[in-house]
Amino acid sequence: MKNPAPQPSRPRIRYISxxxxxxxxxxxxxxxxxxxxIFWKLVDSEFQRVFLDAAIRGHYTFDSAxxxxxxxxxxxxxxxxxxxxxxxxxxxLFLIAATRHGxxxxxxxxxxxxxxxxxxxxxxxxxxEVDRFGRKIDAARSDTLDSVLKIRSEVxxxxxxxxxxxxxxxxxxxLKQRIREIAP
Amino acid sequence: xxxxxxNPPPPLIDRRYIFGLLFRLCANFAGxxxxxxxxxxxxxxxxxxxxxxxxxxxxxxxxxxxRPVLAVSVLVYALLAxxxxxxxxxxxxxxxxxxxxxxDLVLDQYRSGxxxxxxxxxxxxxxxxxxxxxxxxxxxxxxxxxxWLATMKDAERHCLQDEATCRAKMEDGLRKVAEDMKRYH
Numbered sequence: 001m002k003n004p005a006p007q008p009s010r011p012r013i014r015y016i017s018x019x020x021x022x023x024x025x026x027x028x029x030x031x032x033x034x035x036x037x038i039f040w041k042l043v044d045s046e047f048q049r050v051f052l053d054a055a056i057r058g059h060y061t062f063d064s065a066x067x068x069x070x071x072x073x074x075x076x077x078x079x080x081x082x083x084x085x086x087x088x089x090x091x092x093l094f095l096i097a098a099t100r101h102g103x104x105x106x107x108x109x110x111x112x113x114x115x116x117x118x119x120x121x122x123x124x125x126x127x128x129e130v131d132r133f134g135r136k137i138d139a140a141r142s143d144t145l146d147s148v149l150k151i152r153s154e155v156x157x158x159x160x161x162x163x164x165x166x167x168x169x170x171x172x173x174x175l176k177q178r179i180r181e182i183a184p
Numbered sequence: 185x186x187x188x189x190x191n192p193p194p195p196l197i198d199r200r201y202i203f204g205l206l207f208r209l210c211a212n213f214a215g216x217x218x219x220x221x222x223x224x225x226x227x228x229x230x231x232x233x234x235x236x237x238x239x240x241x242x243x244x245x246x247x248x249x250x251r252p253v254l255a256v257s258v259l260v261y262a263l264l265a266x267x268x269x270x271x272x273x274x275x276x277x278x279x280x281x282x283x284x285x286x287x288d289l290v291l292d293q294y295r296s297g298x299x300x301x302x303x304x305x306x307x308x309x310x311x312x313x314x315x316x317x318x319x320x321x322x323x324x325x326x327x328x329x330x331x332w333l334a335t336m337k338d339a340e341r342h343c344l345q346d347e348a349t350c351r352a353k354m355e356d357g358l359r360k361v362a363e364d365m366k367r368y369h
Contacts, residue, residue: 014274014275014278015274015278016278016281016282016285017277017281017284017285020277020280020281020284021273021274021277021278021281024273024277025269025270025273025274028266028269028270028273029266029269029270032213032216032262032265032266032269033262033266036258036259036261036262036265037258039258040254040255040258043254044251044254044255047246047247047250047251047254048247051243051244051246051247051250052243052244052247054243055239055240055243055244058240060232060236060239060240062232063231063232064228064229064230064231064232065228065229065230065232065243065246065250066225066228066229068243069228073221073224073228077217077220077221080217080220081213081214081217084213084216084265085209085210085213085214088209088213088269089206089209092202092205092206092209093202095277096197096202099197099280099311100196100197103196103197103311103313103314104196106314106317107196107313107314107317110314110317110318110320110321111317111320111321113321113324114317114320114321114323114324115324115367116367116368116369117369118368118369119369129281129284130284133284133287133288136288136291137291139291139295140291140294140295143295144325144368145368145369148365148368149368151365152362152365152366152368155358155361155362155365156358156362158354158355158358159355159358159359159362161355165347165351168351168354172336172354175336176333176336179329179332179333179336180329180333181297182325182326182328182329183294183300183322183325183326183329184297184298184299184300
């Protein structure tokens with residue numbers, strides 16, 4: 001008996017939300033680039049000064065240029081790491097807070113929809129992608145409310161009476177069909 | 185007697201996820217700085233000449249010589265750090281962007297009138313309460329729909345009797361449904 005041929009594994013796409021992941025990547029790239037530029041500017045000017053000072057001093061007790069700038073390099077590298085990491089952490093915390101704020105608004109909106117409130121706007125704000133998601137939820141709620149209100153006006157029209165029996169039966173059956181279409 | 189135990193709702197974004205992201209960023213930036221250090225160390229650790237004049241001359245010319253070396257090493261650091269941070273960022277934020285994308289599809293499906301299934305996210309995905317709240321909303325809508333249809337079917341059962349009773353029960357049922365629908369605003 002033959003074993004079934006293994007299914008080729010589908011590559012997993014991780015970059016699925018350019019409007020959410022893209023700006024975050026660009027912001028991190030900006031932090032790293034700015035950090036690198038500041039580091040380059042500071043270390044370059046320090047090197048210009050330190051090596052000239054060492055040449056003028058005339059008492060050469062070192063084997064390589066690294067021995068002269070060891071402490072300077074260490075402090076600037078530590079500064080670069082700390083600066084970039086702190087700025088990156090602030091960005092992460094901001095991203096998380098903004099996402100949490102927007103998504104919690106979306107969750108509140110869905111929960112209030114379950115209680116019948118389909119008209120209060122979600123207002124997910126701050127992050128573009130989350131805001132768009134909030135507006136999509138609002139559109140779905142609005143569609144539902146529209147459909148429920150139309151059904152309700154038909155229900156009230158039928159309940160008011162005065163409709164010939166034949167027409168009443170047709171509209172009754174149509175009404176049942178429209179109710180069946182809510183959240184299929 | 186204790187009441188039924190209910191699990192607390194999961195947080196929107198898990199604390200471990202945030203710490204994991206910060207830790208990975210820390211490791212990533214540390215790696216970038218380590219690479220920058222190695223490049224600069226290799227450039228700076230070449231031995232100086234032995235004689236006094238040679239050392240003096242080398243030190244005077246070292247700063248201009250190191251300028252392009254420094255620029256290239258910072259550029260290499262920036263490219264490597266940006267590349268790895270971008271990959272990390274895309275990978276980590278996928279845990280939030282993935283569920284958002286999935287909910288987008290579900291909402292599109294719902295609006296198109298196609299049958300909506302219960303939404304569940306993958307293990308480790310964030311914003312789990314969104315799926316729960318959506319399922320709760322759809323569940324409520326379905327319960328209401330069943331109740332309205334049941335009220336109408338109940339009224340239809342009276343059509344086995346005379347026409348007037350049937351019509352009266354149907355109109356009565358419709359009034360109940362209309363009253364029930366008033367909670368939607």
